[in-house]
Amino acid sequence: MRGCIRKLTEINDYGRDWRLVSDRASSHPGFVEPNVSPLTIFLAKLLGLYCIILALAMMVRGQSAVAAMKALVANPPLLLFVEVIGLALGLAMVLGHNVWSGGALPVVVTLVGWLIVIRSAVLLALSPEAAVKLLDTLQYEKRFYIYMGATLVLGVYLTYAGFSA
Secondary structure, eight states: TTTTTOOOBBTTTOOOBBEETTTTTSTTTEEEEEEHHHHHHHHHHHHHHHHHEEEEEEEEHHHHHHHHHHHHOOOHHHHHHHHHHHHHHHHHHHOOOOOOOSHHHHHHHHHHHHHHHHHHHHHHSSOHHHHHHHHTTTTTTTTTHHHHHHHHHHHHHHHHEEEEE
């Protein structure tokens, strides 16, 4: 059956459907190609739209957004609350979607989850003074539009990939 697409459907632990594809469909005979899971698609859409809206809103506000971020970091109880919530959301993403294969989209979604966990854990571990110093070290005010531009690019990628999957 050379040249035909043969399907072998198996649901693995992550709910993904794996297809066995013939050697004509791939340069490697018997190549196993993953379909993107519904969870990956949902998280890509959610994170992508969130990043786009957040980045655009922050860029429009400019200096007031920078001032709000500085005020957040300078307010230890509020920063603690935000980072506890961030840690819970990041851990939920990592525990529910820790996928390191299957293409760029699942890996990027997993990396975003891990970055949220790491950022939240680091900010929880830092003293309030060290958190303010970290913000100054990252030159947040000077590089604000670079950070927001990167967030916007990430959001556009995740949104496009999520809605086109």
